[in-house]
Amino acid sequence: MKKFVKSLILFATVMASVGCSEAVKCDDCRAKEEAVKETILTRRSIRDYKEEPVCREAMAEILQCGIYAPSAMNMQTWAVRVVDNKEFIDGVTAIAVKQNPKIAEQPGFRNFFRNAPTVAFVACPEESYSGEYDCGLLSQNMMLAAWSKGIGSCCLGSVVPVMNSEEAKPYLERLQLPEGYKLLVGIAFGYPASEIPVAPERDATKAFYVE
Ligand SMILES: Cc1cc2nc3c(=O)[nH]c(=O)nc-3n(C[C@H](O)[C@H](O)[C@H](O)COP(=O)(O)O)c2cc1C
Structure with missing residues (x-):
């Protein structure tokens, strides 16, 4: 195959x-x-990072590439918050580990964000027909822009239930999301610390021409 x-x-x-x-x-x-x-x-999902946060100038360019993604009627239905504050990352990690101690058993575990030193939180309006799609395009733009600079990334859906939990409320509030917005995904960013993984297999039969 x-x-x-x-x-x-x-x-x-x-x-x-x-x-x-x-x-x-x-x-x-x-x-x-x-x-x-x-x-x-x-580009691959990177799950092993160096401790050094992504340089903020590089992150600014990554964000710019994100917001140049297309969005329905140019509504730009997204909110992005970048965190490279270790205290924030470690605080959410402590909550995640309390909720599921197994995650800390992974070899070399440093934090809940796949050890990433920089995390982007992406949110969209709860009521919006294109918000999730728009945010997906923005996220991919950011990940590709990062990779073009040698910066690794990984989408993290697992972040959402933890951030939405009662214990993590103070951290969610610190993101200052607009009223009525929901968190969609976290994106880990950082400089890869080990070899880039091989691409998981793709199924080419899922896309084809129709005559
Ligand atoms: C919406 C979304 C959520 C994801 N959530 C996680 C996650 O919680 N943890 C994780 O390690 N990878 C997560 N991934 C990464 C996928 O596992 C990865 O993209 C997929 O296996 C393909 O590998 P590649 O990105 O290296 O091509 C997520 C990807 C997407 C698009």
């Missing part, structure tokens, strides 16, 4: 470069295409 998917990707790549050469004939376009494809295909 793996071989089949690999051959399919190779075939699609060859066909695209043959059949679409008109669209990418300028050298500049070709370089951009390679850079974007490289970033998208090599």
Whole structure:
């Protein structure tokens, strides 16, 4: 199956470069295409980080890339809060460990955010038809922008129930989310501390042309 998917990707790549050469004939376009494809295909969820927080200037650029994501009617239905305060991260970690002591048993465990030193919390309005979609696009923009700088990331849905728990209320309040917003996801950011994992297998049959 793996071989089949690999051959399919190779075939699609060859066909695209043959059949679409008109669209990418300028050298500049070709370089951009390679850079974007490289970033998208090599990004992995990173679950092991160095302790040093992400440099704030780099994070500002990552946020800028996030908010340049498309959103329905340009409503920008998102709120993003970045935390690189160790006291905050350790405080939420203590709550998460109290709720599920097993998480602290992972080798090298430092914190509940996959040991990340910087975490972005992404929220959208509770009542919004496009909020979750918009936030997904923003999140992916941020993760790709980070990866293009060698900064790893990992979406963390597991953060939500902990942050929404009664014990974590003071931390949720510190995020100063707008009234009526719900937390959707946390995104771990940091400099990878070990080898980049191999991509989990993708199912290429889930997307196809319909004639
Ligand atoms: C909405 C969402 C929630 C996720 N939650 C978690 C999580 O709680 N913990 C975790 O380790 N990874 C989480 N992931 C990461 C996925 O496991 C990962 O993206 C998937 O296995 C594919 O691997 P890749 O990102 O390296 O391509 C989440 C991803 C998404 C999109």
